[in-house]
Amino acid sequence: MTTTQAPPVVAASRATLDTTTANAQAASPASVSPASVSSASASPAAEREPRERATGGAEALRILVVDDHAVNQRLVLLQLDRLGHRADLVTGGAEAVAAVWRGRYDVVLMDVQMPDLDGLAATRRIRAHFGGCGPWIIALTANAQPGAREACLAAGMDDYLTKPLVTADLVAALARARPRGGRSVLDPEALDQLRELVGGNATTLSGLIADFLVDAPVLLEALSAARSDPGPAHRAAHTLKGLGATFGATDLVLLCQQAEAGAALGRAGEVGSTARGHGVAGRMSSGPRDLIAAIVTEHERVAVALRALG
Incomplete structure (x- = not known):
């Protein structure tokens, strides 16, 4: 490297x-x-x-x-x-x-x-x-x-x-002097940990960002297509959650946790308590379709922030 x-x-x-x-x-x-x-x-x-x-x-x-x-x-x-x-x-x-x-x-x-x-x-x-x-x-x-x-x-x-x-x-x-902006799309501490993990190598970080930008849309498509099938939906939500956590995409992680838990229970719209107080409660769904739409929207915000980094 x-x-x-x-x-x-x-x-x-x-x-x-x-x-x-x-x-x-x-x-x-x-x-x-x-x-x-x-x-x-x-x-x-x-x-x-x-x-x-x-x-x-x-x-x-x-x-x-x-x-x-x-x-x-x-x-x-x-x-x-x-x-x-x-x-x-x-x-x-x-x-x-x-x-x-x-x-x-x-x-x-x-x-x-x-x-x-x-x-x-x-x-x-x-x-x-x-x-x-x-x-x-x-x-x-x-x-x-x-x-x-x-x-x-x-x-x-x-x-x-x-x-x-x-x-x-x-x-x-x-x-x-004060912190710029409100709560950021990407957690600065998580980003610092990731930079330390890659040894401050900007090329490596850019490669990880590129991988996310390629893989995440595929997982979103799989999640949408599998919303009536708990097994594939659970796997897609779990993988997307892990990708989001890598970059400190806290809201995306919380939404994926809801989808993951909901898929396991067979009712993706009913598990939202873990996201209360984290800025995403207003986007919690009453059903799988709304939850997936919220995940897609948050993914777009994360993608914009990552492109600015890379």
Whole structure:
């Protein structure tokens, strides 16, 4: 199996900021290796107290800083550390896309002007992969010209900050950061587990998605054709449930569970209690035909989300 090379991601803490800056100045991006985070303070409680005051008691965010300039990197990382947030650093747009793909970040602070892949293009790629459930992306730019903010938002960014970065503005922007969208079609945690399982190999993941897009319609056809025959209907629903679970398609899994249980009992419309409170109760059927229609509709939503990933 061919694996993609992981981008260099530098984990930053107060103890490693000087080293991070020196590495960024003296080494090419490809030569910077991941750094482990170690506490610089003798007392964890002493370190935690000022951080809690700085964040107002809010939970620390996991933040990816994307900037190719050593001075900017140092200033942003220092501010984030003083605010009590955890930060990783990459120095280019392509590295940012790969880092977001491999890890889970609450917020990305994205420099707009970078030589290899600029922040606008990197954001478009992230949104294409994650749709509405990706990280909150805040533009960092020295461009305060008219239309700059609009261009960032049009690319899929959520907020906009100008350089030099004022701490009060950063605090306000991070306070505005929130999970994008509502409950997603695909469970982000399940997707993270799948990415880990394939070793971060985008080609392998794309192949799995392609298999789903080919196999699922065949199973839907079999389920529809076999709705009056419990045996084949049960097998088709069970297999489709497993495919959906692979990608974290929670609602599809719940609907298939109902069809699977209903087929086993010979009455597919009567087993819906397991889906209560999971966002699909309104689509629960009073008979096999309605249940299959709900499964087809949910499959279409899942297929759209998977195509965006692949």
